[in-house]
Amino acid sequence: MTNPLYPAFFRLDRLQLLVVGAGEVGEEKLSFILKSSPNARVVIVAPWMGEELKGLLDNYDKQARTQEQSPLDEAGFGGDVLTAARFTHEAPAGEWRTAAGGTVIWYARRFKAKDVEIADLVIAATDLKEVNLTVHASAKAARRLTNIADTPSLCDFYLGSIVTRGPLKIAISTNGQSPTFAKRFRQFLEAELPDLETSNLLDNLKTFRDRLTGDFRAKVRQLNAVTNSLLASTEDSNPACRCPEGECLVEAAANRTASSTISAPAASPLEGAPDNEPER
Ligand SMILES: C[C@@]1(CC(=O)O)c2cc3[nH]c(cc4nc(cc5[nH]c(cc(n2)[C@H]1CCC(=O)O)[C@@](C)(CC(=O)O)[C@@H]5CCC(=O)O)C(CC(=O)O)=C4CCC(=O)O)c(CCC(=O)O)c3CC(=O)O
Ligand SMILES: NC(=O)C1=CN([C@@H]2O[C@H](COP(=O)(O)OP(=O)(O)OC[C@H]3O[C@@H](n4cnc5c(N)ncnc54)[C@H](O)[C@@H]3O)[C@@H](O)[C@H]2O)C=CC1
Structure with missing residues (x-):
């Protein structure tokens, strides 16, 4: 079987999401969306909302009220928070905020074809096939990107399992x-990639990258050289070797990269490094 899917990473603070249905599946989809993108702007349309989803949104809202609203750091986006879209002539049944600047607004009623107009991305997660098909027809007529949770053949995009480790996604x-394999593989990667060390590794690499001077090819060469050890450690198929001296792979790489970062002179830190072609 071929697999022509093309992955992309959406900025949900800049796009407006419409989720139709707020039962079990709506909760599953929104919990992962907000976990990964707590700054998302979401409108929900559903006659009723499940208690679990309500609880989840209440928790986000409570955090937003108790924590200082922190515009996310430079890589986490922040600053120009866009206003959440809403149906201006209707009173929402619920409205929640997140500490990261996200907004979820719920309208307690059935889906109407015009609802898709406020959205860039539309997810249909009701238990009624005919409603999901109507959402699909309306969304596609308006050329919105569409996910119909119970009908993969109608999806423009699939939601995936997501691992976040600092800047790594x-x-x-x-x-x-x-989907169950996707979930299990996420859990495997989450266990394999320690949060702090993975974040440190990427922060160190950014510092190193920011310090590089010279032309594009020279920068690529130096970055390839300093990250070479990451692959070198995995080349040995003996699992014991993936954790040299009791450290896990990423932890060891983070330490090595940290010392390279500290010792790297501004101009050409890795003279004599292999003159690799840029790896794309
Ligand atoms: C096509 C897709 C469309 C979409 O939803 O985007 C889709 C479709 C369907 N899922 C179904 C069932 C389940 N889905 C999950 C879980 C997840 N499903 C997710 C994505 C996707 N699900 C997209 C493809 C992703 C890919 O390419 O792999 C994940 C990864 C992301 C997310 O939901 O955010 C999230 C795991 C998140 C995590 O834990 O990391 C579980 C497991 C569980 O809940 O424990 C079950 C039950 C067990 C099972 O069936 O495997 C059914 C049958 C419904 C029925 O039988 O009635 C359909 C419809 C069909 O297949 O026809
Ligand atoms: N993609 C996936 O990951 C999965 C998909 N599914 C499929 O998703 C479907 C949804 O199941 P559940 O969430 O468990 O149902 P549910 O009964 O828990 O929730 C249904 C939701 O749809 C809303 N709804 C009903 N009519 C509506 C209308 N006219 N307009 C707007 N909202 C409306 C209800 O208010 C409720 O919020 C099932 O068909 C199931 O096969 C199930 C499991 C996983």
């Missing part, structure tokens, strides 16, 4: 074949 899809 890994999205996993099985081309719709086994």
Whole structure:
């Protein structure tokens, strides 16, 4: 079977999401969306909302009220928070904020075709096939990107399992074949990638990258050289070697990169490094 899916990483603070349905599946989809993108702007349309989803949104809102609203750091976006879209002539049944600047607004009623107009991305997660099909027809007529949770063949995009480690974001899809495998593989990667060390490694690499001077090719060469050890450690198939001296792979790499970062002179830190072609 071929797998022509093309992954992309959306900025949900800049796009407006419409979720139709707020039961079990709506909760599952929104919990992962907000976990990964707590700055998302979401409108929900559903006659009723499940207690679990309400609880989740209440928790986000409570945090937003108790924590200082922190515009996210430079890589986490912040600053120009866009206003959440809403149906201006209707009173929402609920409205929640997140500490990261996200907004979720719920309208307690059935879906109407015009609802898709406020959205860039539309997710249909009701338990009624005919409603999901109506959402699909309306969204596609308006050329919105559409996910119909119970009908993969109608999806413009699939939601994936997501691993976040600081600036690193890994999205996993099985081309719709086994969401459970995607979930298990996420859990495997989460266990393999220690949060702090992975974040440190990437922060160190950014510092190193910011310090590089010279032309593009020279920068690529130096970055390839300093990250070479990451691959070198995985080349040995003996699992014991993936954790040299009791450290895990990423932890060891983070330490090595930290020392390179500190010792790297501004101009050419790795003279004599292999003159690799840029790896794209
Ligand atoms: C096509 C897709 C469309 C979409 O939803 O975007 C889709 C479709 C369907 N899922 C179904 C079932 C389940 N989905 C999950 C879980 C997840 N499903 C997710 C994504 C996707 N699910 C997209 C493809 C992703 C890919 O390419 O791999 C994840 C990754 C992301 C997310 O939901 O945010 C999230 C894991 C998040 C995590 O934990 O990390 C579980 C497991 C569980 O809940 O524990 C089950 C039950 C067990 C099972 O069936 O495997 C059914 C049958 C419904 C029925 O039988 O009635 C359909 C419809 C069909 O297949 O026809
Ligand atoms: N993609 C996935 O990951 C999965 C998909 N599914 C499929 O998703 C479907 C949804 O199931 P559940 O969430 O468990 O149902 P549910 O009964 O828990 O929730 C249904 C939701 O749809 C809303 N709804 C009903 N009519 C509506 C209308 N006219 N307009 C707007 N909202 C409306 C209800 O208010 C409720 O919020 C099922 O068909 C199931 O096969 C199930 C599991 C996983």
